[in-house]
Amino acid sequence: MPDAPRDTSPRRASWLERLRRLPEESTAKTLLVAFSVAVVCATLVSTAAVALRPRQRENRDRERRARLVEIVSRIPGIEEIFARTGARDVETDMVELATGRIVPSMDASGFDARKAAQDPEAGVAIPSALDVADLGRRAKHAPVYLVKDRGQVKLVVLPVEGSGYGGPIRGFVALSGDGNTIVSLALFEHQETAGIGARVEDPAWRARWQGKRVRDEQGRLRVGVATERLRPEDAAYQVDGISGATITSGAVNDLLRYWLGDDGFGPFLRTLR
Amino acid sequence: MPPPQASVLLDPIVRHNPIAVQILGVCSSLAVTTQVSTALVMGLALTVTLCLSNVSISLIRRHLPRSIRLIVEITIIASLVIVIDQALQAYAYDMSKRLSVFVGLIVTNCIVLGRAEAFASRSAPWPSLLDGLGNGIGYGLVLAIVAVVREVLGNGTLLGATVLRRAADGGWYVPVDFLHKPASGFFLLALLVWGLRTRRKDPPEDPAS
Numbered sequence: 001m002p003d004a005p006r007d008t009s010p011r012r013a014s015w016l017e018r019l020r021r022l023p024e025e026s027t028a029k030t031l032l033v034a035f036s037v038a039v040v041c042a043t044l045v046s047t048a049a050v051a052l053r054p055r056q057r058e059n060r061d062r063e064r065r066a067r068l069v070e071i072v073s074r075i076p077g078i079e080e081i082f083a084r085t086g087a088r089d090v091e092t093d094m095v096e097l098a099t100g101r102i103v104p105s106m107d108a109s110g111f112d113a114r115k116a117a118q119d120p121e122a123g124v125a126i127p128s129a130l131d132v133a134d135l136g137r138r139a140k141h142a143p144v145y146l147v148k149d150r151g152q153v154k155l156v157v158l159p160v161e162g163s164g165y166g167g168p169i170r171g172f173v174a175l176s177g178d179g180n181t182i183v184s185l186a187l188f189e190h191q192e193t194a195g196i197g198a199r200v201e202d203p204a205w206r207a208r209w210q211g212k213r214v215r216d217e218q219g220r221l222r223v224g225v226a227t228e229r230l231r232p233e234d235a236a237y238q239v240d241g242i243s244g245a246t247i248t249s250g251a252v253n254d255l256l257r258y259w260l261g262d263d264g265f266g267p268f269l270r271t272l273r
Numbered sequence: 274m275p276p277p278q279a280s281v282l283l284d285p286i287v288r289h290n291p292i293a294v295q296i297l298g299v300c301s302s303l304a305v306t307t308q309v310s311t312a313l314v315m316g317l318a319l320t321v322t323l324c325l326s327n328v329s330i331s332l333i334r335r336h337l338p339r340s341i342r343l344i345v346e347i348t349i350i351a352s353l354v355i356v357i358d359q360a361l362q363a364y365a366y367d368m369s370k371r372l373s374v375f376v377g378l379i380v381t382n383c384i385v386l387g388r389a390e391a392f393a394s395r396s397a398p399w400p401s402l403l404d405g406l407g408n409g410i411g412y413g414l415v416l417a418i419v420a421v422v423r424e425v426l427g428n429g430t431l432l433g434a435t436v437l438r439r440a441a442d443g444g445w446y447v448p449v450d451f452l453h454k455p456a457s458g459f460f461l462l463a464l465l466v467w468g469l470r471t472r473r474k475d476p477p478e479d480p481a482s
Contacts, residue, residue, distance in 0.1 A: 029336070030341055033338060033341065034345065041351075044353075048355070052359045059362070
């Protein structure tokens with residue numbers, strides 16, 4: 001008695017049944033399995049990526065802030081400056097890199113240098129002859145962090161970025177108020193090989209940067225990492241490379257020379273002198 | 274007939290240990306064993322990946338056309354690894370930085386694909402889960418042993434706490450710098466394999482395993 005109401009469910013079942021009975025090696029089954037796996041996996045991965053992104057960004061921001069505080073607290077006499085000025089904080093400004101001028105209208109808090117670099121308006125391609133740090137593009141503006149005492153700049157902290165052995169290297173370089181003496185170098189975002197290139201974070205190696213000068217009396221850019229032996233005449237400007245980590249050492253050299261050079265923060269640093 | 278379930282779980286921990294006996298997944302065991310904490314988290318990440326991949330592959334094993342079997346398995350493993358890597362970056366940021374690329378490289382860890390192929394693709398979900406758990410623990414155990422030696426003798430610490438006071442900090446112990454180098458992990462692992470194989474009379478040299 002094939003009545004109308006009984007019609008739908010058996011047909012559905014038989015459709016499913018037919019799918020399950022498809023021979024394993026048939027093209028239809030292969031395509032179906034491939035497609036379903038792709039859809040399930042893609043959903044899983046994109047859900048995780050999107051759901052966890054805010055937390056990951058928060059982690060990275062927290063790390064950046066912690067490093068900034070760390071690098072600032074390393075400057076000799078900083079506690080005194082803070083105690084005297086009462087401000088325990090660091091002033092953040094946006095600088096137009098090409099001119100070195102501070103742009104008061106820009107807000108540094110939401111600024112994403114990576115995004116800006118890729119933006120056709122906010123970013124600019126670096127001419128390959130100048131692109132020693134192999135960045136390709138950079139943002140037209142960059143944040144600078146200033147610690148002041150009675151209106152006088154005591155410490156300048158600049159974000160730097162380069163291309164290392166395992167990927168991008170990012171961090172901060174802190175200069176004293178004259179804009180020409182390194183106080184500290186903190187490269188904390190990197191994927192360099194553990195135990196080799198990752199020694200850019202080694203306190204002993206970082207400590208060697210303290211007091212190195214960026215430019216000589218004639219204004220020539222002298223800062224860097226010595227490729228072979230550190231020559232006595234360069235000792236005021238350079239440090240020895242990390243042994244075994246030639247590429248990482250070279251990358252640190254390049255990123256410092258780019259960002260402290262004329263296409264980087266050079267124009268801004270000149271305004272401090 | 275499948276072996277009793279207890280042995281599915283326990284066998285890979287020592288007797289058929291994936292690293293020491295089957296010599297699979299050696300690469301990562303050299304890289305993340307300078308500290309015990311990274312070794313433990315790496316072991317945990319691999320165990321979770323292995324359990325989930327084994328169970329998922331076991332669930333669809335009857336609908337897996339042989340022509341695309343490997344691609345499907347790798348897709349599933351890769352997706353799980355990405356999710357775990359993302360979760361570590363969100364919830365254990367410092368740890369994920371120290372493990373750097375090695376979590377992502379679990380995709381290429383032969384243990385995961387090896388178990389999917391050799392066990393999960395022909396077993397029910399529950400034994401597959403146990404197999405994943407056992408192999409993960411076996412992997413983590415070897416990592417932990419190598420890491421304990423490397424951290425204690427190379428750094429004078431265990432899980433970050435000082436056990437041997439270093440000469441640089443006013444103690445007596447001079448750390449063995451060699452243990453920071455990846456090659457030292459290789460030597461320690463080789464000693465471990467040697468020890469295991471000498472002690473036991475029946476090394477599974479069966480080329481099929």
